[in-house]
Amino acid sequence: MAVITNAPRGTQDVLPAQSARWQYIENTLLRTAELFGFREIRTPVFEHTELFSRSVGDTTDVVQKEMYTFLDKGKRSVTLRPEGTAGVVRAVLQNGLLGGALPLRTCYVIPCFRYEKPQAGRLREFHQFGVEMFGPKSPAADAQVIALANEIFQTLGIEGLELHINSIGCPECRAKYQQALREYFTAHLGTLCETCQGRLEKNPMRILDCKSPECHAVVEGAPLVLDYICDDCREHFEGLKKRLDLLGISYSVDPKIVRGLDYYTRTVFEFVSQKIGAQGTVCGGGRYDGLVEELGGSATPALGFAMGLERLLLQMDACGCLFPEENTCDIYLAGMGEAGSLRAQQLCYELQQEGFYAECDCMERSVKAQMKYADKHGAKYAAVLGKSELQSGECTVKDMRGGKSVQVSLTDFAGQIYRLLLEGAYTEVIEAGEQLQKGQE
Ligand code: ATP
Ligand code: MG
Numbered sequence: 001m002a003v004i005t006n007a008p009r010g011t012q013d014v015l016p017a018q019s020a021r022w023q024y025i026e027n028t029l030l031r032t033a034e035l036f037g038f039r040e041i042r043t044p045v046f047e048h049t050e051l052f053s054r055s056v057g058d059t060t061d062v063v064q065k066e067m068y069t070f071l072d073k074g075k076r077s078v079t080l081r082p083e084g085t086a087g088v089v090r091a092v093l094q095n096g097l098l099g100g101a102l103p104l105r106t107c108y109v110i111p112c113f114r115y116e117k118p119q120a121g122r123l124r125e126f127h128q129f130g131v132e133m134f135g136p137k138s139p140a141a142d143a144q145v146i147a148l149a150n151e152i153f154q155t156l157g158i159e160g161l162e163l164h165i166n167s168i169g170c171p172e173c174r175a176k177y178q179q180a181l182r183e184y185f186t187a188h189l190g191t192l193c194e195t196c197q198g199r200l201e202k203n204p205m206r207i208l209d210c211k212s213p214e215c216h217a218v219v220e221g222a223p224l225v226l227d228y229i230c231d232d233c234r235e236h237f238e239g240l241k242k243r244l245d246l247l248g249i250s251y252s253v254d255p256k257i258v259r260g261l262d263y264y265t266r267t268v269f270e271f272v273s274q275k276i277g278a279q280g281t282v283c284g285g286g287r288y289d290g291l292v293e294e295l296g297g298s299a300t301p302a303l304g305f306a307m308g309l310e311r312l313l314l315q316m317d318a319c320g321c322l323f324p325e326e327n328t329c330d331i332y333l334a335g336m337g338e339a340g341s342l343r344a345q346q347l348c349y350e351l352q353q354e355g356f357y358a359e360c361d362c363m364e365r366s367v368k369a370q371m372k373y374a375d376k377h378g379a380k381y382a383a384v385l386g387k388s389e390l391q392s393g394e395c396t397v398k399d400m401r402g403g404k405s406v407q408v409s410l411t412d413f414a415g416q417i418y419r420l421l422l423e424g425a426y427t428e429v430i431e432a433g434e435q436l437q438k439g440q441e
Contacts, residue, residue: 045080052079107131331397394407
């Protein structure tokens with residue numbers, strides 16, 4: 001029986017103490033994407049099951065083993081999205097966005113769901129930041145999305161990710177390659193896992209991405225797709241490499257990458273870490289020139305990538321990346337007695353309306369206990385409002401980080417608190433500068 005106070009296996013809570021990290025990452029992702037022209041798109045958490053089997057591909061691990069699929073009360077089969085691309089393409093087609101200016105650039109931060117064996121870097125609910133771009137067939141676009149991923153890692157201070165690129169050709173050259181794979185794997189049929197034996201006829205490339213150890217050994221000796229791609233695909237791949245060189249983005253060609261989703265054509269790429277264990281692919285992406293047409297639109301080249309935010313966080317911790325300091329309470333207003341408490345709440349609300357982070361008591365605590373809370377809570381300033389303060393119309397604002405206390409009038413309270421906070425921040429900057437200078441001497 002499930003214990004209701006245990007979250008389902010493979011899910012993770014983001015607790016208040018960690019949410020600032022997530023907000024920082026999400027803001028950085030969306031802001032950086034905006035610099036490259038990508039705007040956020042939001043689509044439903046669940047879609048018709050068929051959307052995923054058609055786009056991700058019904059011989060992929062994702063569709064065959066990992067989807068959260070169920071019948072809703074109207075007996076329709078729906079699936080919690082295992083990835084973001086399919087839903088975006090659906091939304092783009094449904095809303096006629098390809099009729100507007102091209103390229104169309106979209107991005108998203110979303111929860112995804114896959115029924116996998118939970119382990120470090122592999123969850124059943126995880127989060128992806130992804131981008132999708134529609135319209136361009138030029139390798140300039142491939143270089144743009146790779147440059148965006150690269151810039152995101154740099155902005156977050158992430159080091160040690162290796163970019164691996166490959167081309168898996170177009171449907172024309174791929175047919176020849178698939179035939180070569182079929183011949184190769186037929187000779188090793190007995191060694192393949194059961195799922196892959198079933199894939200041999202329909203989609204032998206999927207065997208290359210199989211995670212089972214017996215298939216892994218056979219895959220080692222399989223023909224390489226780069227030996228089979230046609231002149232156009234080769235030229236496209238060379239164009240991408242030339243542009244990455246020009247942009248100063250280092251990469252290595254890895255002819256073994258095929259990616260786990262069926263919709264990819266030509267460029268595929270991964271950013272891989274050696275620091276976070278077996279699940280080292282932080283970001284994966286590529287071109288999917290056939291997908292829009294496959295889902296009922298007119299033929300439109302497209303491409304994108306997705307990065308796993310939990311793996312991104314693992315990598316950031318492994319690199320010792322810095323996160324911004326958490327925002328702490330600007331001022332705590334303690335109330336003494338009925339009249340003081342009422343005034344404290346009123347002033348507190350005024351400050352909040354002016355955009356300050358202010359708190360006051362709602363636990364009916366003594367003034368001493370309120371001040372203890374303010375201190376533990378890291379409040380920058382605190383003031384007590386009691387009978388005498390109400391009478392004199394001013395109160396003492398105490399600098400909780402050890403600075404001077406000052407008398408502040410209760411009229412235009414917010415304006416004076418604003419000045420205090422500014423002065424405090426200014427002093428902090430000066431002190432940090434002096435410390436830095438001392439360190440350098
Ligand atoms: P993997 O090789 O780990 O199975 P994948 O090829 O299935 O990954 P994609 O479908 O390309 O992954 O998803 C893009 C990214 O999403 C991955 O590179 C990874 O960072 C993240 N991701 C995928 N599945 C999971 C998961 N179960 N838990 C956490 N992150 C995941
Ligand atoms: Mg996977």
